[in-house]
Amino acid sequence: MNILVTGGAGFIGSNFIYYMLDKYKDYKIVCLDKLTYAGNLSTLKRAFENPNFQFVKGDISDRVFVFELFKEKNFDVVVNFAAESHVDRSIEDPEIFLKTNVIGTQVLMDAARKFDIKRFHQVSTDEVYGDLPLDRPDSLFTEETPLRPSSPYSASKAAADLLVLAYYRTYKLPVTISRCSNNYGPYHFPEKLIPLMIIRALNDQPLPVYGDGRNVRDWLYVEDHCSAIDLIIHHGREGEVYNIGGRNERTNLEVVKTILKELGKPEELITFVKDRPGHDLRYAIDPSKIKNELGWEPKTSFEEGIKKTIKWYLDNRDWWEEIISGEYKDYYERMYSNR
Ligand code: NAD
Numbered sequence: 001m002n003i004l005v006t007g008g009a010g011f012i013g014s015n016f017i018y019y020m021l022d023k024y025k026d027y028k029i030v031c032l033d034k035l036t037y038a039g040n041l042s043t044l045k046r047a048f049e050n051p052n053f054q055f056v057k058g059d060i061s062d063r064v065f066v067f068e069l070f071k072e073k074n075f076d077v078v079v080n081f082a083a084e085s086h087v088d089r090s091i092e093d094p095e096i097f098l099k100t101n102v103i104g105t106q107v108l109m110d111a112a113r114k115f116d117i118k119r120f121h122q123v124s125t126d127e128v129y130g131d132l133p134l135d136r137p138d139s140l141f142t143e144e145t146p147l148r149p150s151s152p153y154s155a156s157k158a159a160a161d162l163l164v165l166a167y168y169r170t171y172k173l174p175v176t177i178s179r180c181s182n183n184y185g186p187y188h189f190p191e192k193l194i195p196l197m198i199i200r201a202l203n204d205q206p207l208p209v210y211g212d213g214r215n216v217r218d219w220l221y222v223e224d225h226c227s228a229i230d231l232i233i234h235h236g237r238e239g240e241v242y243n244i245g246g247r248n249e250r251t252n253l254e255v256v257k258t259i260l261k262e263l264g265k266p267e268e269l270i271t272f273v274k275d276r277p278g279h280d281l282r283y284a285i286d287p288s289k290i291k292n293e294l295g296w297e298p299k300t301s302f303e304e305g306i307k308k309t310i311k312w313y314l315d316n317r318d319w320w321e322e323i324i325s326g327e328y329k330d331y332y333e334r335m336y337s338n339r
């Protein structure tokens with residue numbers, strides 16, 4: 001099988017590339033990535049040693065470039081991870097989110113139509129459903145939950161999802177969509193909660209918790225997301241949406257306190273800062289469909305996953321120290337100095 005993975009120099013895409021190269025020794029993988037601030041070639045260092053892997057730098061919204069690539073490579077399957085992915089950045093400047101997440105997806109699907117791709121898989125998010133109340137622990141997102149996105153980021157992902165389903169209905173493009181909850185694990189960019197808190201705690205810096213820290217996220221170890229996508233591209237039904245999540249709800253404060261405990265750092269580092277505008281209260285996925293149809297189950301518990309993740313950040317200082325020394329410094333100043 002010949003697979004195009006877009007956004008593979010980012011967090012989940014890179015983990016997916018490693019997962020697939022390790023599991024399928026005869027699959028060929030091309031990674032197409034624009035190498036934005038979130039994409040890092042050092043993340044793919046081990047993949048470059050594999051003859052079945054190739055990297056191409058480019059923008060998924062560049063139609064001429066994308067069509068040339070599809071013409072040359074003869075892909076069987078496209079897995080679209082490429083996106084602007086950070087909610088706070090989308091609040092600051094939404095435009096690039098529409099260009100990459102919506103137009104980029106459209107360009108890829110147009111190429112997939114023209115070159116008869118056997119499966120176009122869109123990596124989406126539970127954020128398209130909006131949020132759930134904190135006082136109704138029984139309420140969960142199912143695939144039937146109406147789309148009610150809150151941020152420019154999640155609105156752009158919801159728009160892309162609708163377009164993907166429209167291409168299925170109108171053109172019979174063989175699509176699938178997965179909507180996953182919050183991931184964590186190796187190569188997670190340190191603008192996101194878990195890696196940000198690990199790195200700041202390691203450096204004995206204040207940990208900025210938005211609002212009162214009671215917002216809830218449903219955390220999944222990244223490898224479990226990869227195994228779900230693997231199952232969907234091989235066995236998922238065309239035109240279907242699959243929710244992915246590990247029934248692993250935690251308040252932000254619980255997550256931050258777990259990290260501090262693991263690192264032996266004091267809770268006094270926690271600093272409550274101004275809340276994120278439109279901050280979603282709670283996400284929680286009902287993964288029954290993917291479990292019943294495809295037999296998917298997560299393998300890593302939060303307790304085990306967070307230990308593995310912290311160890312990875314301790315063992316891979318070079319990776320993140322290089323990141324936080326560049327453009328990242330300006331970003332942190334901009335986002336956090338007036339909170
Ligand atoms: P990320 O920000 O770590 O990586 C995104 C990658 O896409 C980067 O390598 C970046 O360079 C690349 N990219 C951005 N714009 C591009 C463009 N125009 N053309 C080509 N490449 C481009 O993101 P992530 O956290 O790995 O998320 C990957 C996907 O999974 C996204 O679609 C996101 O919406 C979705 N998702 C993420 C999570 C999560 O918890 N992180 C959960 C569910 C779904």
Ligand code: DAU
Nearest residue numbers: 085086087125126127181182191192193208209210215252
């Ligand atoms: O649910 C899936 C989504 O999860 C993905 O679609 C997104 O791409 C991904 O970024 C993530 O979105 P969140 O907004 O949930 O993730 P983030 O790590 O930015 O924030 C997690 C929670 O932590 C959220 O309630 C906001 C809070 N937070 C975040 C940061 C960065 C803080 O309290 N302080 C912070 O400094």
